[in-house]
Amino acid sequence: MNPNLDALKPYPFEKLAALKAGVTPPDRSPIPLTIGEPQHAPPAAVLEALARHQGDVARYPATAGLPELRETLAGWATRRFGLAPGSLDPERHVLPVNGTREAIFAFVQAALDRSRPAKVAMPNPFYQIYEGATLLAGGTPLYLDCTAANDFRPDLDAVPAEVWREVQLVFVCSPGNPTGAVTPLADFRRLIALADEHDFLIASDECYSELYLDETAPPPGLLEACRTLGRDDYRRCIVFHSLSKRSNLPGLRSGFVAGDAELIAPFKRYRTYHGCAMPLQVQKASIVAWNDESHVRANRDAYRETFAAVTEILAPVLDFPAPQASFYLWPAVPGGDDEAFTRALFAEEHVSVLPGRYMSRDGVSGNPGAGRLRLALVAEADATAEAARRLRAFIERRQ
Numbered sequence: 447m448n449p450n451l452d453a454l455k456p457y458p459f460e461k462l463a464a465l466k467a468g469v470t471p472p473d474r475s476p477i478p479l480t481i482g483e484p485q486h487a488p489p490a491a492v493l494e495a496l497a498r499h500q501g502d503v504a505r506y507p508a509t510a511g512l513p514e515l516r517e518t519l520a521g522w523a524t525r526r527f528g529l530a531p532g533s534l535d536p537e538r539h540v541l542p543v544n545g546t547r548e549a550i551f552a553f554v555q556a557a558l559d560r561s562r563p564a565k566v567a568m569p570n571p572f573y574q575i576y577e578g579a580t581l582l583a584g585g586t587p588l589y590l591d592c593t594a595a596n597d598f599r600p601d602l603d604a605v606p607a608e609v610w611r612e613v614q615l616v617f618v619c620s621p622g623n624p625t626g627a628v629t630p631l632a633d634f635r636r637l638i639a640l641a642d643e644h645d646f647l648i649a650s651d652e653c654y655s656e657l658y659l660d661e662t663a664p665p666p667g668l669l670e671a672c673r674t675l676g677r678d679d680y681r682r683c684i685v686f687h688s689l690s691k692r693s694n695l696p697g698l699r700s701g702f703v704a705g706d707a708e709l710i711a712p713f714k715r716y717r718t719y720h721g722c723a724m725p726l727q728v729q730k731a732s733i734v735a736w737n738d739e740s741h742v743r744a745n746r747d748a749y750r751e752t753f754a755a756v757t758e759i760l761a762p763v764l765d766f767p768a769p770q771a772s773f774y775l776w777p778a779v780p781g782g783d784d785e786a787f788t789r790a791l792f793a794e795e796h797v798s799v800l801p802g803r804y805m806s807r808d809g810v811s812g813n814p815g816a817g818r819l820r821l822a823l824v825a826e827a828d829a830t831a832e833a834a835r836r837l838r839a840f841i842e843r844r845q
Contacts, residue, residue, distance in 0.1 A: 453581040457574060458804035465789055471796035477833040478798040479821045482623065482773065484694040486748055486826075489741040492695065495731040502726035509718045511542035515729045519702045522736045523687070526655075527670035533678040534669070538707040541714055542724045542732070545699040546653045546686040547575055553684070553703070554579035554615065556716040557647060563612035569600050569619055571805035571815040573651065576617045588613060591809040598625035598767060598776070602636055610644040621654040621665055621771030624805055624820040628658075628770045634671030641682045647709065650685045653701070656692040656742050658771040659750055665771050669705065680705040684713075691773070692742055693735045700724065700732045749773055752827045759834040763841040775821040776802070780841055782817040794843075795836040 462480065510516070516536035524534050534540065543549035550573075558564045558580075566580040570589035580587050588609070590600035599622075616637060620629035634650075641648050650668035658664055672680050688701035703710070717723075724732075735741075753769060760766070766777035779787045784801035791797055799819045806815030823830050 448582065450582050450584060454578055455574070458800060461804045462788070462798070462800060465785060465801070466792050466798070469789060469793045471792055472794065474796050476796045476798070477825065477829055477836070479823070479825075479830070479833055480798045480800045481824075482691075482822045483696055483824060484691055484773075485824050486694045486745055488694045488698075489735060489738065491738065491741075492693065492698075492731045492735045495734040496698075496727055499727040499730045502730070505726055507723040507726045507729065509541075509714060509723045511724060512726070512729050512733075515542055515733055516540045518733045518736050519704065523669065523685075523704055526664070527667050527673070529669060529673050530678050533673075534680075534704060535707070539680065539710060540702060540704045541710055541717070542700070542702050542729065543686075543717075544701070544722055544724055545690060545696075546651060546688040546701045548699070548722065549686055549701060549703055550575050550617075550649070550651060551579040551582075552717065552720060552722070553649060553713060554583045554585070556713050557649075557709070558583045558585050558614055560584045563614075565609070565613045566615045566617065567600075567605070567613050568617040569622065570807055570809050571624055571802065572617070573619060573623050574805070576651075577807075585614070587807070589807050589809050591811065591814045592622070592625060592627065593811075593814050594767065598622060598627035599629060599633060602633070602640060607644070610640060610646070613644065613646045615647045615649060616641070618648065618650040618668065620650065620652060620667070621658070623654065623772060624774045624800075624802070624815075625767065625776045626769040626772045626774050627767070628665045631666045631671050631674060634666065634668055635675060638671060638675065638677070638683070646682070648683050650683070652685050653688040654691055654772040655687065657746060657749055657773055659746075659753060659769060661743075661746065679707070681708070682706060684709050689732060689735050692745070694745060695735065698728055698731065700728055700735075748827070749823070752823050752830050755827060755831045756821075756823055756834045759831065759838055763838050763845075773823050775819075775823065777819055777821065779817050779819055780844065784815075784817055784819055788819065791837065791840050795840050797833050797836050797840075799837075 564585040684705035690696040764777040802815030802818030
């Protein structure tokens with residue numbers, strides 16, 4: 447077996463299960479705030495399209511996807527990020543994938559050159575796929591701490607030039623998981639300049655880009671930053687988007703990658719051998735989803751109501767950054783011990799949360815997730831508000 451498998455760390459939810467083992471919670475309804483799995487209803491039109499085309503399971507799909515799907519994806523990204531008309535060619539710059547998780551993992555395997563130092567920079571805390579994909583590809587993770595001191599964004603200028611020279615790939619997650627921080631265009635442009643100087647690639651995970659709290663301020667993206675620099679070839683840049691969060695379709699496993707044609711072409715070749723083409727019925731349902739924004743606006747409205755209710759309940763007892771986007775809260779733990787807090791909360795209130803340290807690694811000044819919690823506000827508003835009330839009551843009792 448690949449010896450790098452031994453380098454993989456336990457997944458956060460494995461650690462959480464071990465932490466809660468042996469605890470008997472009270473006899474009241476369990477409320478999980480742990481997994482970022484949307485609970486809002488999927489769009490009916492997408493489900494209808496999926497059923498209408500179920501007969502397509504009798505046909506092999508192509509790795510590149512249907513031309514009409516690629517055209518839909520290019521058109522959506524062009525509109526959403528204000529790209530130059532025609533600059534995102536459906537034939538050269540776009541590739542459908544089975545969700546961002548699978549695509550991120552596969553891209554790292556295809557992108558790293560194992561014949562030279564292969565550091566992969568990633569935000570810390572982070573989505574664990576970045577680390578796992580790096581380790582299995584023979585690379586070395588470079589953790590860029592995201593703390594309150596830097597608004598929960600990586601400090602790019604704190605990385606020495608000699609370290610940048612060994613970096614082959616940089617991951618950006620914006621809006622961030624778990625912090626909800628949004629990367630501004632200035633940071634994207636700075637990263638692009640560093641990539642040109644030190645010859646690395648930029649992979650921007652933007653799967654939460656459509657879940658933002660201010661309807662007038664959608665988060666910018668990496669391709670948008672390229673447009674502001676006149677880089678309509680999107681050189682060195684690739685982005686990942688998904689229907690999972692945008693459209694409440696995590697089980698559809700549908701997303702896309704877009705960007706530099708010189709990256710898309712070899713990645714497509716890799717995927718041809720990888721055997722991970724998107725099923726035709728999923729492609730046709732995805733076209734319906736990407737072409738409709740009304741359900742996405744309704745989704746944002748629902749999350750805003752939930753955030754408003756929860757923050758009103760928790761603000762008097764918890765300190766957390768004002769969320770800009772995604773569906774997470776990232777509060778500091780009263781007392782500072784996120785594991786002990788999580789176990790006691792489960793034992794007394796039957797509410798599950800995720801210790802922040804499980805999403806981070808030790809960095810320059812310790813583990814930046816330690817002493818924090820990730821709260822996924824994905825359930826219906828009433829259940830999430832009830833969890834917030836239990837959480838507040840738990841804190842007030844301890845105080």
